[in-house]
Amino acid sequence: MTEHWASRWRVPVIWGLLLLAGCLLMGQLEALFRWVEPDSRDVIFSRVDFLVLLGRHLLVVSVAAVLATLIGVGGAIAVTRPGGRDFLPLVAQVASLGQTFPPVAVLALAVPVLGFGTLPIVVALLLYGLLPIVRNTLAGIEGIDPSVREAARGMGMTSGQILRQVELPLAAPVILAGIRTSVTINIATAALGATVGSSNLGDPIISGIVNGNTAYIVQGAVLIALLALTVDSVFARLAPARRA
Known part of the structure; x- marks a missing residue:
């Protein structure tokens, strides 16, 4: 069992260790970065500790991911119920609209209303991350064989029980794939928060x-890439577990 766990999580652990090593040991690579930027007095970003920036980056992405998941999954479920099907095209269009606006444009519009800081980038990431979650949740629930629902009803299950015990478990791998896409994209997009006063791994960039x-x-860029690879590999390991 231990060997199976170690084999299963080896890749995420490796990426995570590389990420931590990059944050902790960046200063030891001064000679390398001196070669990259020979004319600069300082070649290691030292205004804020990299671990602090990593924590802030994770916080912003996590908050946006939780909100996008709650709104996206909840909205998609609502419009797949008999009373909400009339709103299905509207929800799909609103989710798509979030990705038609570049995050920079969303930030530019949000700052005058919300001010500088973390809130504007959370709003931008929320809007930008909704589409994959809504789209995959709709695909996962709508893709369930109707005979499965009929069998559940024949067993005397209520609509709520069918949703919790049948639809969501069967749709979980597809929904998780949408969340994975949303979070991975937003890890890179969150770097834009540094332009509006939200300190994170975008600061050095x-x-x-x-x-x-x-x-x-x-x-x-290297630290953001390592973070994205770490998180993506974690989702990759979670997906088979959800199917089991």
Whole structure:
């Protein structure tokens, strides 16, 4: 059992350790980044500790993911019920609308209303992450064989019981795939929060662009990539478990 667990989670653990090593040991790579940016006085981003930036990045993405999952899954379930089917096209269009606007445009519109800080980027990530969740939840629930529902009704199950015990378990792998896509995309998109005062792993990238420091940009980009790979590999390991 232990060997199976270790084999199953080896890849996420490796990516996670590389991410932590990058945050903790970035300063030890000064010689390498000095080669990348030989003309800059400072080649290691030191304004904020990388572990702090990682924590802030995870917090923003997690809050947006939880809200997007609750709204996306809840909305999709509502419009697959008999009383909500008339609103199915509207929900699908609203979810699609979120991804037609670039996150930068959403931030530009949100800042005058919400101010600078974390809230505008959470709103942008929420809107940007809704579509995959809504789309996959609809596909997962609508793709269930009607005979399965009829069999559940024949057993005397109520509509709520059918949803909880039949539809959601069968649709779970598809729903999880939508959440996985949403979160992975938003890990990269969250870096834009640094432009509106939401400190995260986008800080080195934005600072590098402003100051013409390629080393800063590389540091932020590498850490965000490692975070995305870590989270994506975790979702990849969860998917088979949900099907079992």
